[in-house]
Amino acid sequence: MSTPENEIESPEIGDETPEATQPETAAPEAAPEPVDPVAQLRAELRRLPGEWYVIHSYAGYENKVKTNLETRVQNLDVGDYIFQVEVPIEEVTEIKNGQPKKVNRKVLPGYILVRMELNDESWSAVRNTPGVTGFVGMTSRPSPLTIKEVVQFLMPRAEVRKAEAAKAAAAAGESVEAAIAASSNLVEVDFEVGESVTVMDGPFATLPASISEVNTEQRKVKVLVSIFGRETPVELGFNQVEKL
Structure with missing residues (x-):
């Protein structure tokens, strides 16, 4: 019996059915690079108007000079030429009397940074500010700082270390957080080679000594203690000596 022409033949058992397409899995997004x-x-x-100049003052009077200059900018109406006055500071951890202590320290003792457009009016306003002893550079035409120099002074060194540590860690595929934490543990030590101290602990307590080495990583100093007329090297912790 013949099959009608308009009848659709069913597929044979051996025919393959098309496989269902699986949705493609999206590739994981790369972690954003640290800023x-x-x-x-x-x-x-680079976007800010003016250039940065350095003015000299007396050490210890930097903040007073900053206030004086900002007041003169308003009184003399030279805000169109003098834009910003900065006394760069950084937070460091110093070891004083064997104990760590966070302190704010001036990056450039005796100097102030001024962002300004240099002309006769702005030069006179700055130069005649009480406490200012002059511009750094040529007297009549001081040279501005480079952007690299300004970053060096305005960016706290701790932040620079963190940025460098993060960049190195990212390049090496290591933990950025751990690298930043390690860079933050650096300590500024208030001990110097050749400095006289008093031993505060141990068998040499109360004896005067002279520092011959400072090991910031291990938080230790090597001192020379006079014993029976001879200088003997002794290794002590930061908390075992005290400055005279």
Whole structure:
């Protein structure tokens, strides 16, 4: 019996059915690169008007001079030429009397940074500010700082270390957080080679000594203690000596 022409033949058992397509799995997104604060500050500085100059003052009077200059800018109405006055500071951990202590320290003792457009009016306003002894550079035409120099002074060194540590860790595929934490543990030590101290602990307590080595990583100093008329090297912790 013949099959009608308009009848659809069913597929044979051996025929293959098309496989269902599986949805493609999206590739995991790459972790964002850590923000480089140094590059960020550099870009910001390039957008600001004026250039940065350094003025000299007396050590210890930097903040007073900053206030004096900002007041003169308002009184003399030279805000169109003098834009910003900065006394760069950084937070460091110093070892004083064997104990760590966070302190704010001036990056450039005796100097102030001024962002300004240099002309006769702005030069006179700055130069005649009480406490200012002059511009750094040529007296009549001081040279501005480079962007690299400004970043070096305005960006706290701790932040620079963190940025460098993060960049190195990212390149090596290591933990950025751990690298930043390690870079933050650096300590500024208030001990110097050749400095006289008093031993506060151990068998040589109360004896005067002279520092011959400072080991910041191990938080130790090597001192020379006079015993029976001879200088003997002794290794002590930061908390075992005290400055005279």
